[in-house]
Amino acid sequence: MQTVRTISPGRTDGTAADPRWPRIVARDPHADGAFWYSVATPGIYCRPACPSRAANPANVTIHDTLADARATGARPCLRCRPDEAPDAVAVAMVARACRAIEMAEEAPDLATLAAAAGLSPAYFHRQFKTHTGLTPRGYAAAHRAGRVRAALAAGATVTQAIHAAGFGSSGRFHAVAGDLLGMAPARYRRGGVAETLRFAVGDCSLGAILVASSERGVAAILLGDDPASLVRELQDRFPAATLVGGDADYETLVAQVIGFVEAPATGLGLPLDIRGTAFQQRVWQALRAIPAGQTASYAVIAQAIGAPQAVRAVAGACAANAHAVAIPCHRVVRTDGALSGYRWGVERKRRLIAREGARPDEPPRR
Numbered sequence: 001m002q003t004v005r006t007i008s009p010g011r012t013d014g015t016a017a018d019p020r021w022p023r024i025v026a027r028d029p030h031a032d033g034a035f036w037y038s039v040a041t042p043g044i045y046c047r048p049a050c051p052s053r054a055a056n057p058a059n060v061t062i063h064d065t066l067a068d069a070r071a072t073g074a075r076p077c078l079r080c081r082p083d084e085a086p087d088a089v090a091v092a093m094v095a096r097a098c099r100a101i102e103m104a105e106e107a108p109d110l111a112t113l114a115a116a117a118g119l120s121p122a123y124f125h126r127q128f129k130t131h132t133g134l135t136p137r138g139y140a141a142a143h144r145a146g147r148v149r150a151a152l153a154a155g156a157t158v159t160q161a162i163h164a165a166g167f168g169s170s171g172r173f174h175a176v177a178g179d180l181l182g183m184a185p186a187r188y189r190r191g192g193v194a195e196t197l198r199f200a201v202g203d204c205s206l207g208a209i210l211v212a213s214s215e216r217g218v219a220a221i222l223l224g225d226d227p228a229s230l231v232r233e234l235q236d237r238f239p240a241a242t243l244v245g246g247d248a249d250y251e252t253l254v255a256q257v258i259g260f261v262e263a264p265a266t267g268l269g270l271p272l273d274i275r276g277t278a279f280q281q282r283v284w285q286a287l288r289a290i291p292a293g294q295t296a297s298y299a300v301i302a303q304a305i306g307a308p309q310a311v312r313a314v315a316g317a318c319a320a321n322a323h324a325v326a327i328p329c330h331r332v333v334r335t336d337g338a339l340s341g342y343r344w345g346v347e348r349k350r351r352l353i354a355r356e357g358a359r360p361d362e363p364p365r366r
Contacts (some may be wrong), residue, residue, distance in 0.1 A: 043075060134307075264356055
C-alpha cells in the first residue's frame, strides 16, 4: 500500500478515504506497529493509538513505515512516543499510575488515573491489569495492606495503622484483614504470638514431609530431605507463632496429606490456610484449576489470570507457594514442556508429574 498523502490543506479525500483513518480516530491499540501518521500543523508523528486530540485529516499523512514518518522532518509525539516499542510505552504509563496510587492519601479513582494517562478508563484499566496482574483498585488495596503491615510492625495501634494506610473505614479493612495479613490485625501487631500451629513430620516417597495447621486449615505442606531443615523453614515462615507437635489425632491428618501426595488425583478434602498477596492468591487459584495429569506453562497461567505480561511474577508466585502438591505448582512448566525450577527440587517435580500420568517433557496445554 502506498503512503497516503493529503492533496492540499482543506481537502480530506486521500486521508479520510484511507481504511486506516478510522483506526486512528478510534485510537485502535491493535494498529500500533502496522502504520504511523504525521500531522503537519504541530509537526509531529504518532502511532495510531495516540491519545492526543484528534487531528484534522486535511493535515494528516499516513505512513507505511516509521522511517517514512521520520523522513518528513517531524518530531516524535511526546504522548504516544512512536519511536519506542508499544510495550515500553505501556509499562512506563502503568509505572507512573502505580506511583500515583502509592503517593496518594486516598486511592485515586479509575477516571482520575485514566485522565492522567490520557486514555479512556476502559483502555487504561485493561493496560494496567495486563502489566501488573491487578486492577487499579486491587493494586491500591494491596499497597494499603502493605502500609498497614509496616505500621503495625513499627508499633502503631490497629486504628492508627488502618487510617494511616488510607482505608476509608475500619470495617472495610477488617472484612479483608484475614486474607491480607493471614490473621486478625491485633494478632499481627503482636507478631502472631497468639497464633498456635500444630505440626508433624513424616516420610513419603518424595522424602521428608512436614504438615502444619492453624485454626483455619493446613497452613504449610513442605517437602525435603532433612526433617530438621523443614522445621527450621516452618519457624522462619511463622517466626512468632507457637509451634506445637501434633498429637495422635493430628497424625491421622498428616497421614491423609501423605496419602494425597502419593495419589494427588484423589484430592485432599481438607481446608487450606492460604496466605499471600492478592496477586499470589490469583496465581495459586489458577494452579489449583490445572487437572491432575496435565501441565500448563507460566505464560498460560499469566493469560488465565488476565496478566499476559506477568510471566516472571507468576514464576515468583509459584516459588512462594508453601502448600506442596495441594497448590500444584509442579504442574507448571516452560513453554517447550521442559522442567524449570521447583522449590522442593526439580527431580521431585519430575516424579510428581510422571505420577499423575503426564510426560515431563510433553508440551503444556495452551
